[in-house]
Amino acid sequence: MLNKKSILDTDSLSLEDIKLILSNADSFLEISRRDVKKVPTLRGKTVINMFFESSTRTRTSFEIAAKRLSADIINFSPSTSSLKKGESIIDTLKTIISMKVDLIVIRHSDSGTVKMVDRFVGIPVINAGDGKYQHPTQALLDLYTIKKRFGKFEGLKVAIVGDFLDSRVARSNMNLFEKMGMDVTIVSPTMFLPEDFSGMKVKHCIDDVIEDADIVYMLRMQLERQDRKFYPSVMEYNRFLTMDMERLKRMKHGSIVMHPGPVNRGIEITDEVMDTSGELAEKIVIEEQVTFGVAVRMAILYLMLG
Amino acid sequence: MIEKAHILNEDDIDRIIRRISHEILERNKGPESLVFIGIQKRGVPLADRIAKNIEKFEGIEIKAGKLDITFYRDDIGQNIKPNARITDISFDIEGKNVILVDDVLYTGRTVRAALDAIIDFGRPRSIQLAVLIDRGHREFPVRADYVGKNLPTSINESIEVKLKETDGLDSVTVVEKG
Incomplete structure (x- = not known):
């Protein structure tokens, strides 16, 4: 109970x-x-x-x-x-x-x-x-996915990437991940951060964390919640925040890519990464999450x- | 909990397991159709031991799985058992003689739940029940096909079964409920 x-x-x-x-x-x-x-x-x-x-x-x-x-x-x-x-x-x-x-x-x-x-x-x-x-149930299923892959939480390095301000998944997950002793870094442009982000570890480009992270958690771009001006352009998003093949290849051994779905292909994750097969495909755990x-x-x- | 009587030690349990293994073989005319399912938690090592014995006697591989009956209990809602254990029946039970194994047979409610669970996995030819201890006080029309020891008890007593795999030693004792 x-x-x-x-x-x-x-x-x-x-x-x-x-x-x-x-x-x-x-x-x-x-x-x-x-x-x-x-x-x-x-x-x-x-x-x-x-x-x-x-x-x-x-x-x-x-x-x-x-x-x-x-x-x-x-x-x-x-x-x-x-x-x-x-x-x-x-x-x-x-x-x-x-x-x-x-x-x-x-x-x-x-x-x-x-x-x-x-x-x-x-x-x-x-x-x-x-x-x-x-x-919260998204955060719990993400936590379970991590447990199945890593068998532990303590000390795992997690990068949560994307629109932090509009994302309920970001809030639920960050909280839960920290509670379990994971080391959380937010990767987000300043415009996607809440006003008070003191105490959070923040980076602005996915390249800053890609080689070090055990888990790269891609947040869905909340296109339906863009009540203010949208991020400058998809090209800009791709440059700083998108998971593409080049970045996927740089991730360390045993690391994984998560996404709560549905994926905006070409924004958070490229088509190539979504459809990749072979060894690199094992890093993409989106279907396991489901x-x-x-x-x-x-x-x-x-x-x-x- | 006050220990009242020591009933079985390691050697006793070992002899019982061997005897039951032979009885199962005899009644089923050989090992070919047999599969074993142990009820979590102490039925699991008992099922494994009987299966190992039969493998040794007959020289063929015997399948043994484990079953948790939590999701089939009749007292969900009154008495929730939060920590469900693993069910692992990774073989086909269709047409098999399934030997269901548990440590203590008491009210029969666990066995009732286990029967429901097993038929969700297929239609076995038969299900037979093997228990280490039958302590009486049945509430359902259930009986065991193979019994290690009949042990008439009072309701105020409980049977404490310990097995090496789960508790580090083999023993059966009767204790008074405190």
């Missing part, structure tokens, strides 16, 4: 809970490798996916995770709901709670909405990404609902 009712951010997760989630994920990974990918563990529990912002992997991942545990999962779709008739989000939630749902997975484009929802409902809530704030995401979310659902 987790110490907290809901998972809203990585800040408030205890080290104990983090370790519990990671150690249980191993058992759930095995279930996904069976022919019959289902256990009866959460039979009779109802989970609702409320995604107010588009998503492929997170929504599908939660759906698959819940189904493999035999929970019933309902996908609530805002665009075809009574929200369209002007029902408020609180009234919508009241309706859903009245149907005796056991857990809410929620994504919303406004930071803080998930926290508000959690205060309002009496049941566990999982933040599946809120605005620019946090995406596979492990299901196991980690199964562990989270089990520990919250079991």
Whole structure:
């Protein structure tokens, strides 16, 4: 059982809970490798996916995770709901709670909405990404991916590269990585940094970290959140921040490249790197992240609902 | 926890494992169709030992896997067991005689969960149960096919099985619940 009712951010997760989630994920990974990918563990529990912002992997991942545990999962779709008739989000939630749902997975484009929802409902809530704030299950699945590759966290050098200001993944991950004793460097141009970045190790070009990093974590360029002027040009981005073949080749033995997806090809990562095969392809763990995401979310659902 | 009686030592357990290995071979008319599945955690080394014995007697390779029944328990929600162990059944059980192995048979609930789990992996020809200790107090209609030792107990007692692989030594004792 987790110490907290809901998972809203990585800040408030205890080290104990983090370790519990990671150690249980191993058992759930095995279930996904069976022919019959289902256990009866959460039979009779109802989970609702409320995604107010588009998503492929997170929504599908939660759906698959819940189904493999035999929970019933309902996908609530805002665009075809009574929200369209002007029902408020609180009234919508009241309706859903009245149907005796056991857990809410929620994504919303406004930071803080998930926290508000959690205060309002009496049941566990999982933040599946809120605005620019946090995406804790992404950070946990990334952590699990690192655990599977390196077997440890202490002392690993991680470079988080890209748009730090608009990225909820950056915030969740940086926090969690530091909590586990990893050595985190931010690689970001000044315009992508929050106003107060004191205490963070900051570099402005990926070349400054490429040979030394164990993990290069590429953040997705938040094209949908560019409410201010966009980064000068893609060419400029490519020069300072993009993972290309030349940089991939310079990475040290055993090091990996991560990305939370979806990748903007040609911006964060080039086509050549995405489609590379052979020895260098082993460095790209994006698909592993997705596979492990299901196991980690199964562990989270089990520990919250079991 | 007060130790009340020492029941089995290393030699006793060794003899029991050898006897059960022979019984399994005899009842199944040879080793060809046999696979072993140990229930986490102490059923796993017991299954390995029986499989090793049969390999030695018969000179053929015997498959042994491990099963964690956490996800099949009937008390999830009342009594969560957070740390699930590994399930590893990396062989086909279709048409096999599966020997399910555990250390202590008590209420039968663990075995019920294990049966559900096993049939998720395929349709074996049969499932047979081997246990080191049968302590009685069944709550489900379950019985063992191979029993190391029948040990009538009171509800206030518990059986402490220790095995070299998990605890550093082989022993079975009865302890009074404190």
